[in-house]
Amino acid sequence: QLQLQESGPGLVKPSETLSLTCDVSGGSVSSSSHYWAWIRQTPGKGLEWIGTMYFSGSTYYNPSLKSRVTISVDTSKNQFSLSLSAVTAADTAIYYCARVESLAFDIWGQGTMITVSS
């Protein structure tokens, strides 16, 4: 049974770069059948798609975040990562990783809370 687990620093200072990792267990990030995604949820608000990647390295980003986002994969560690640069308080959110199946997000990690504060 596929499981996803996010990990991150919890607290990031303004203007710095946020780095998160999603560990994939019970399956392979190299699956040719799936894409993998990052999604966030700001406190008390809705969900926002950040970006999606394929194991080959192809990436697709939300236009509103594209200039600051990088998603990458490490197939040797069976994980994929999110990097978000120049963070501000507006980037404070719960960050989720998810698997994409039939253009829907069918399996989610538990989420990791990231606070941007000095």
Added chain:
Amino acid sequence: QSALTQPPSASGSPGQSVTISCTGTSSDVGAYYYVSWYQQRPGKAPKLMIYEVKERPSGVPDRFSGSKSDNTASLTVSGLQPEDEADYYCSSYAGSNTYVFGTGTKVTV
């Protein structure tokens, strides 16, 4: 890429039905048959309830159903149960490997 529009809240008594709308544009909901719905209970990650407009993943009760007409998709929960009380979000594929979520609806039973 604007968020899909959902009503902030919806409610119903146990056993009744509730329908949530999700309005997008001809570039997302209206263009593709890839609308999905998610249930989110407090403090939990979202859970996929419907994909490809009306398909249910294994384990999702058939009380949950989806439909779409033009730029608006809908989720209907029939025979409401107390455990259905949650936030519900729609999402649509928007082309070029991009996605957009709805604003979310709080369902009260």
